[in-house]
Amino acid sequence: MSDRNVAEKIENLKTVQQSRKVRIGMIYAAMCAPLLGVAFGFAGVAGAQEPFSLAFPTGSISFQMFELMFGAIAILIFSVAQGSVAEHFRIYKSKLSWYGVMVAMAGMIGDFLYFAAAAIVGGAIVGPLASLFGFWGAVITAIVYREKMRSKWTIIGIVFIVIGLWVASGGASITAPEGSSNSLILLGAGMGLLAALIYGFENFAIAAGSDFMPEESTLFWRATWALIGCVILNFVVMPQFSTIGYEMFTSPLWWTYAAMTGGAWGVYMVGGMYVGINTAGTVGGGVLASTGFVWATFLSMTVYMVPFSGAVLIGTIILFAGVAVMLIRPSKVVSQLR
Numbered sequence: 001m002s003d004r005n006v007a008e009k010i011e012n013l014k015t016v017q018q019s020r021k022v023r024i025g026m027i028y029a030a031m032c033a034p035l036l037g038v039a040f041g042f043a044g045v046a047g048a049q050e051p052f053s054l055a056f057p058t059g060s061i062s063f064q065m066f067e068l069m070f071g072a073i074a075i076l077i078f079s080v081a082q083g084s085v086a087e088h089f090r091i092y093k094s095k096l097s098w099y100g101v102m103v104a105m106a107g108m109i110g111d112f113l114y115f116a117a118a119a120i121v122g123g124a125i126v127g128p129l130a131s132l133f134g135f136w137g138a139v140i141t142a143i144v145y146r147e148k149m150r151s152k153w154t155i156i157g158i159v160f161i162v163i164g165l166w167v168a169s170g171g172a173s174i175t176a177p178e179g180s181s182n183s184l185i186l187l188g189a190g191m192g193l194l195a196a197l198i199y200g201f202e203n204f205a206i207a208a209g210s211d212f213m214p215e216e217s218t219l220f221w222r223a224t225w226a227l228i229g230c231v232i233l234n235f236v237v238m239p240q241f242s243t244i245g246y247e248m249f250t251s252p253l254w255w256t257y258a259a260m261t262g263g264a265w266g267v268y269m270v271g272g273m274y275v276g277i278n279t280a281g282t283v284g285g286g287v288l289a290s291t292g293f294v295w296a297t298f299l300s301m302t303v304y305m306v307p308f309s310g311a312v313l314i315g316t317i318i319l320f321a322g323v324a325v326m327l328i329r330p331s332k333v334v335s336q337l338r
Helices: 003-046 060-082 085-091 097-121 123-130 133-145 152-169 182-211 215-237 241-249 252-289 292-301 310-327 331-335
Strands: none
Touching (some): 003 060, 003 097, 003 252, 003 292, 060 085, 060 097, 060 215, 060 241, 060 252, 097 182, 097 215, 123 182, 123 292, 123 310, 133 152, 133 182, 133 252, 152 310, 182 252, 215 241, 215 252, 252 292, 292 310
């Protein structure tokens, strides 16, 4: 066997191994996406429930704070298992810790916009729009890091995703709460799109975090600083927080919901955002992780009892066809994503 043939076989083997690694990251992102639906689907509905409805439409941010607390605990458990806890607090003394604050504040503001919009017009409308964050994250990363995004398979997948979102948005007037005007639906949709853009920046920032600090530290401080910021925001913008907080913290039911949904969010951040993005990139992992908002839509129309819409369901199916296209790309194409 000639040296050329040996070199080609070695190169092919490297391509297959790299594609497997990237594909595993994509699968992690896709499989963890429903957990975001569990967390955000419920939190979006909670804004219209007692006691959070006392501060409609921003009352959901109180439950978000409760949820973030359990999410941070889930990420801390992951850090202990990884043996990276010391890194978190060592980096805290560095100026680079401000990078973690920036990532966390971006995520928290995106959450605030999403939950407020979900309270106004329903998560079934805002979910498909917020899921565009994976697309924006991929675009920002492609520009800054020149990550390859222009593969025909990626384009086909994204076209399916965009068509799915467009079809799903056709059911907006059906899934909106009774009495919602067109202007109100437009406001909620605008907030969802703005949240997607902010989440897209966060998506990019998590991918770029390894340039500034260990990835585990980026993830940990994203959750912790967001929790601290959320506590401050509750006291500053919501006079009703003392009443809401008392009912929330003294109710075993709300503790149960917060532990379940906050834990789901924490696992999503670890599996979908951390593992997914760091092994498959924002084009491969981030876009698939963003489908978690579509799961929020689906759960809103089923488990969380928002009015059912065939348009949203059909749009969701088309979107997942795009996800499938992105997952089954040839090994040579997948290996070039990172």
